Amino acid sequence: MKAITYTNYGSPDVLELKEVAKPVPEDNQVLVKIHAASVNYGNLVLLKGKPYLARLVFGLLKPKYKIPGGDIAGQVEAVGKNVKLFKPGDEVFGDLSGCGWGAFAEYVSVPENALVIKPANVSFEEAAAVPMAAVTALQGLRDKGGILSGQKVLINGASGGVGAFAVQIAKSFGAEVTGVCSTRNLDILRSIGADHAIDYTKEDFTKKDECYDLILAVNGHHTIPAYKRVLSSNGTFVHVGGAEAQLFQTIFLGPWISMTGSKKMRSLLQRANQEDLLFMKELLEAGKVKPVIDRCYKLDEVPEAFRYFEEGHAQGKVIITM
Template identity: 55%
Template sequence: MKAVIFTKYGSQDVLQLAEIEKPAPQADEVLVKIAATAVNPADNHLLSGMLRFSSGLLKPKNQIPGSDIAGRVEAVGRNVTGFQVGDAVFGDISGHGRGGFAEYVAVPESALALKPANISFAEAAAVPMTAVTALQGLRDQGHLQAGQQVLINGASGGVGTFAVQIARALGGEVTAVVSTHKIEMARSLGASHTVDYTQEDFTQTGQQYDLVFDTVGNHSVAACRRALKPAGHFVTTTFLPTLLILGPWISFRDGQKMVNMMAKPNRQDLLFLKSLLETGQVVAVIDRCYGLDEVPQALRYLQEGHAKGKVIVSIS
């Protein structure tokens, strides 16, 4: 099969399109013929060696990156009970050695869910990592309640486009922070208010929110606090080192909760998102599609930091 592999850390230039052996599923695994995969900032972090403490200190332990997959079940191991050959599935395989930038991957059935029938493979591949991150950030870390005011910083990217829609589905009143030419999109996804970050700084407007969900990490902890109500929550998908110390202190002293979050892929949340996709409450916004031989270009484009929704790689 064809796969995009890397054997050393570096820029996107270390990626090579290679012909390698097609995997065979173990007893509890499903072999998926991948139709589409998405690129994520985490793929660029993986390539650069930023994750080397888990991905291999000197060189990558697993040679095929790619976490989000959508495709059809080609074969199942003898202990697999939840899927049959031919089922359309999607999932985040980052906890199982990755391998999404390939024609086939064998993964435990626990990583997968049936694809919503009303969306394409490309749309399904856009969902797992970013939408689960948005869901867990808003619901589990941010404790978003119906009727609350939530601001989403970076509302036009992979995580942000899902966050706007999920916040709305959970009953929040959404303010989206975007650049001028993405205001219309944010409104069409369900934002009631927008802040154009090229004109205005949301931490300086005097407006305060029950929840600030941040996917950019471009403001200090002190600045973000100004945008929080007295018992408000701040959740960032990026990493603000000062929060490690200031977060617990602020919580103890003033009652505001401010955290760096790390999403945990799981099938229950994927099924929750599947129901939102089936009812049309959430849709995948796709910016561009690349081919498998164009994964380096897809990752470079994502790294520029201006994607409008998700960047997809179509495989079969």
């Protein structure tokens, strides 16, 4: 089969399209013919080995996983003898980040708990956009943020992969949602249901009088004290992405702020979870969430897809088609 491989950390230039052995499913595995995959921030970490702490998991000097890519959507071709949830012909989608990665290839063998049945009302490309980004948004809003109906929620970086899902998921919980993005993305925010949109090129929400019950930081460079200023008295801030300085402030200052006052400052490390993916499947089937896709690249164009994704201006998700 064809797959994107790499043997050293670095820029997208280290990625190569090669012929490799087609996997054979073990007793508890599902062999999936991949139709589509997607690019996420985690893929960049895996590619570059940065931040360096990530190398404790991905390999100190060289990458442990030779085929990158986490999100997939495709069709089951074969199953191991102990697999109970799927059969050949099933259309599935899932997150491989917890079981060896390998999405940028024509086939992959994975444990059945990494997959769920694809909703009939979404395409393979749309399904591939969902797993890592949508589950990150869900875990940030629900598990770390404790989102409740009627709350005022702000999503900073609302037009990217995680942010676009966060807006729609927050709306499904009954929140009043404000999205922060650039001028070119304002229409996207309105189209996915944001109640309010702030153009960060024209105004800084951290300097306004409006306060929020929950802030999800998917992007941006604001300091933790700036976020704290616009949290309501019992509000919660959740760091998902953005500047590294912001991450370290959340890790080291966040616990102290949380212990010494009523405002909570938290960070999220997304974890692949079949139950959360099933939750997203229900939202997709109900039409409460619609994946936003910026553009699609073919398998041999993965390096180009990474270069585009690195620029940080993708409107929604960047998809790889096989």
